[in-house]
Each structure stands twice: as structure tokens, then as C-alpha cells.
Amino acid sequence: MSQDRIAWAVDVVAPQASEQLLEIGCGHGVAVTKVCERLVDGAILAIDRSAAMIAAAERRNAEYVAGGRANLQVANLHALDPGHRRFDKAFAIRVGVFTRSDPTREFAALLRLLKPEGRLFLFHDEPSTGADEVAARLEGAVLRHRWNLEARLTHVFDGGELACVIARPPS
Numbered sequence: 606m607s608q609d610r611i612a613w614a615v616d617v618v619a620p621q622a623s624e625q626l627l628e629i630g631c632g633h634g635v636a637v638t639k640v641c642e643r644l645v646d647g648a649i650l651a652i653d654r655s656a657a658m659i660a661a662a663e664r665r666n667a668e669y670v671a672g673g674r675a676n677l678q679v680a681n682l683h684a685l686d687p688g689h690r691r692f693d694k695a696f697a698i699r700v701g702v703f704t705r706s707d708p709t710r711e712f713a714a715l716l717r718l719l720k721p722e723g724r725l726f727l728f729h730d731e732p733s734t735g736a737d738e739v740a741a742r743l744e745g746a747v748l749r750h751r752w753n754l755e756a757r758l759t760h761v762f763d764g765g766e767l768a769c770v771i772a773r774p775p776s
């Protein structure tokens with residue numbers, strides 16, 4: 606995924622200096638770097654179920670890991686146990702479970718992980734599918750799990766489109 610898309614996604618997430626963030630499926634950790642550039646005393650936990658991806662993300666973000674701003678962990682979202690830590694915002698960029706399969710376990714985990722007033726940001730794109738259709742699928746997943754839809758966005762740029770939904774946990 607191009608850095609333009611990730612830059613837009615991080616702009617939408619809009620990390621604030623003191624926030625606690627969770628990234629699901631961080632891959633090489635490009636978004637982690639962009640988030641850490643905005644944090645002061647906040648922090649990000651970025652997970653990926655692939656050890657190779659976490660190793661790459663750690664190399665890329667070595668400075669932020671050493672400073673405590675970023676914590677990278679091999680984990681599958683549905684089984685993540687961050688102790689008592691709760692997040693202001695959670696986001697996922699191009700993590701297929703939210704559009705292609707049944708994300709019931711993942712939404713249940715996010716309910717445990719987010720603060721009650723927290724926000725979930727799901728970004729996705731598919732080469733052969735328009736962003737409106739991808740956004741509708743993301744929205745369907747959010748509503749089926751009784752989360753509250755706050756916004757549905759699409760972003761068009763050279764060579765692609767990215768869809769995003771923003772949701773709040775059920776109260």
C-alpha cells in the first residue's frame with residue numbers, strides 16, 4: 606500500500622499527543638511511524654499475527670520502540686490480552702477479516718480493548734471494487750455487530766480509492 610494512503614488514514618485517525626492507540630495488522634509499521642511523530646506522552650500498541658511483519662515494523666520504528674512510544678507485538682486481534690490497558694482509538698488498514706469473513710470475535714475483542722468513549726477506524730481497499738462498495742461492506746459489518754456508525758468516508762487518488770468507516774462501541 607502506498608504511503609499516500611497510509612498518510613490519509615493517519616490524518617483521519619488524527620492521533621492526539623496523549624492518546625493511547627491500537628493498530629491491528631500493522632504490517633511493516635509505516636502507520637506506526639506516522640502516529641509516533643504526533644505523540645508526546647501517548648503511545649501506540651501495534652499488533653500483527655505475522656512475526657516477520659512485527660520484526661520489520663520493529664526495525665522501522667526502533668527509535669520509537671526504544672523511547673516507549675511504540676510497542677509492537679505478535680498477536681491475533683481476537684486473542685489479544687493487553688492487561689488493563691484500554692485504548693482511545695483503534696484502527697486497521699487493509700485487514701481482510703473486516704470485509705471478507707465473519708469478524709464477530711474481532712468486534713468482541715475491540716469492545717474489551719476500547720474505552721467506552723473510544724473510536725474504531727476501519728480502512729480498506731480492493732483493486733477491482735469501488736470504494737463505495739467496500740465502504741458499504743465495512744458499514745454492514747459495523748452495524749451487524751451493533752456498533753454505532755459515526756462516519757463513512759472514501760478517498761480517491763492516483764491509482765486507487767480507500768474506504769473508511771468510523772464507529773463507536775455499542776453502549
Ligand SMILES: C[S@@+](CC[C@H](N)C(=O)[O-])C[C@H]1O[C@@H](n2cnc3c(N)ncnc32)[C@H](O)[C@@H]1O
Nearest residue numbers: 606630631632653654655658680681682698699
Ligand atoms: C494487507 S496487510 C496490511 C498491512 C498494513 N496495515 C498496510 O496497510 O500496509 C494485512 C496485515 O494484517 C495482518 N493481520 C490480518 N489479520 C489479523 C488479525 N486478526 N490480527 C492481527 N493481524 C492481522 C496480516 O498478518 C498482515 O500483515
